[in-house]
Amino acid sequence: MKKEFRFGVSLPQELIEEFDKLIKKKGYTNRSKALADLIREELIKKEWEEEEESVGIITLLYNHHKRQLMDKIVDLQHNFCKIILTDQHIHLDHNNCLEIVAVRGKPKEIKKLADTLKAIKGVKNVGLSISSTGKNLP
Numbered sequence: 001m002k003k004e005f006r007f008g009v010s011l012p013q014e015l016i017e018e019f020d021k022l023i024k025k026k027g028y029t030n031r032s033k034a035l036a037d038l039i040r041e042e043l044i045k046k047e048w049e050e051e052e053e054s055v056g057i058i059t060l061l062y063n064h065h066k067r068q069l070m071d072k073i074v075d076l077q078h079n080f081c082k083i084i085l086t087d088q089h090i091h092l093d094h095n096n097c098l099e100i101v102a103v104r105g106k107p108k109e110i111k112k113l114a115d116t117l118k119a120i121k122g123v124k125n126v127g128l129s130i131s132s133t134g135k136n137l138p
């Protein structure tokens with residue numbers, strides 16, 4: 001078990017009041033966990049900026065009735081098969097499909113896949129949520 005480090009921080013009173021309101025709303029029971037999560041988010045951003053191997057989730061919303069759209073999406077996913085971990089297809093209704101694509105690789109490659117999916121005609125929305133392999137994230 002890693003040692004915990006305690007430290008004091010001076011902040012404007014209004015800032016910490018707003019922070020406390022925010023974390024209470026989010027369900028945190030103490031500032032330490034909320035602060036640790038904020039720090040981890042910054043470290044993950046740094047991992048992405050420095051092109052370290054990363055993990056992400058791409059969401060993809062499209063109408064499967066559009067001509068050749070599914071073929072294009074599948075072809076593209078085969079081109080990026082080295083970074084795709086898994087792909088979940090959800091039939092939302094008669095027309096709409098949602099795909100959740102878990103990816104692991106260099107941020108540049110992950111962004112390239114998301115951007116290329118976004119540019120396909122008929123794709124309604126592409127989201128990219130970034131995370132970390134966790135290897136270098138305390």
Ligand code: NI
Nearest residue numbers: 064090091097
């Ligand atoms: Ni579907």
